[in-house]
Amino acid sequence: MAEKKLTFEENLAQLEVIVNELETGDVPLEKAMTAFQEGVKLSQTLEETLSQAEKTMAKVMADNGEEVPLDAEEQQ
Template identity: 40%
Template sequence: MDEGNTSAQSGTDIANMTFEQALVALEDIVQQLERGDVPLDQSITLYERGEKLRAACQNRLDTAQARIEKIVAGSDGVPTGTAPLDGGS
């Protein structure tokens, strides 16, 4: 059974994936695990990688939300720029 050797389980470094790539890989893992035809040890490996992918996606979403929230609006309510995320003004 070679189904577990998809892109979701490949050695691709999660840090180098785009959000979209990580999400597709995570969805692939979920589908494999939901099918229930993956051996136990492989399921555990897939689950571990899936958790890392989930955390990476969540981190990217949190970062994007923080950036959006840092948009500085002028007195007329129109965005005038952004503020640094590190707490600087």
């Protein structure tokens, strides 16, 4: 069965759980290392999602239907 792709919010919630778990300091070293690695992967996924969203939001549709950067629209 194909694995369900998690939403940005679900990934962020998972990262928060990992951070809270690691901050308690009551985690065995092996589990802490695994959790840290998972946290790094989640962080990278979140960064990619935010970067893509930023690129999408930086464009607006011009009157003729062409995409233009947001800052170019502000200059008009």
